[in-house]
Amino acid sequence: MPEDVKSGVGMMVRTQIQYDLTAKGGEAEWQASRDHMMISFMGTGEKRQEIAEQCRVHLKSKGVEDPQDPMALNNALNEFAEDTMTHLAAKWLFELYRINSVKAEVLKDANPKSLEHLIYHAVEMGKIQERFFWRQGNEDATGKSRETLGLAGKRQVKNGQQGNEMRTDNSFGVQRGADAQAYVDDLSKRKPHLSWADLQRRVAKKFDVSESTIKRHLTNPKKVGSSRSE
Numbered sequence: 001m002p003e004d005v006k007s008g009v010g011m012m013v014r015t016q017i018q019y020d021l022t023a024k025g026g027e028a029e030w031q032a033s034r035d036h037m038m039i040s041f042m043g044t045g046e047k048r049q050e051i052a053e054q055c056r057v058h059l060k061s062k063g064v065e066d067p068q069d070p071m072a073l074n075n076a077l078n079e080f081a082e083d084t085m086t087h088l089a090a091k092w093l094f095e096l097y098r099i100n101s102v103k104a105e106v107l108k109d110a111n112p113k114s115l116e117h118l119i120y121h122a123v124e125m126g127k128i129q130e131r132f133f134w135r136q137g138n139e140d141a142t143g144k145s146r147e148t149l150g151l152a153g154k155r156q157v158k159n160g161q162q163g164n165e166m167r168t169d170n171s172f173g174v175q176r177g178a179d180a181q182a183y184v185d186d187l188s189k190r191k192p193h194l195s196w197a198d199l200q201r202r203v204a205k206k207f208d209v210s211e212s213t214i215k216r217h218l219t220n221p222k223k224v225g226s227s228r229s230e
Helices: 026-040 044-061 070-079 085-108 112-136 146-175 177-190 196-207 211-217
Strands: 003-007 014-018
Touching: 044 085, 070 085, 085 112, 146 177, 146 211, 177 196, 177 211, 196 211
Parallel strands: none
Antiparallel strands: 003 014
């Protein structure tokens, strides 16, 4: 019986069908494999045409009147942000246009330069298709889109960093605020030429915290009577 086999790591895991042609009943497995390939196989040209049509439909829905016109595609690249699906669709079609143009040159005169250009644009198209897979495909373990998971992970990391900063900031005032205030008062007396900004930098470095933490918790010794720094 065919098995679902996972390949790749992390959020790039893919599920593929694998046939065991060496097991008992291998001939039946082989026939099942061939039948599956005949149904699912799509030639390179056919696959490109399918993706191209999907991109054109998407661009038309976003107001691009003629997605087959390279100038219209170029305008779409400038109009839509790089992280949008519309920009990716326009870029993919633009690379397809370039590939077809260079391919025509190669058929006339297969010189090293034209072949190099063809390979370059094919690689660029492959990069964009991988971004399609990343944005549209679902991650096996959760069933959620990879882009959604990536953005959620980014928010979690940022929230964790902000939480750490807040805990550091709060604990500094309680645990080390008095020592830091005494240090900055003494430093200001010994080196009166230092500005409040200079003092903040030196104290922050000594106590291994941010300058904003020092500013929030310490009083500027140069402003006697001020309850908080400015």
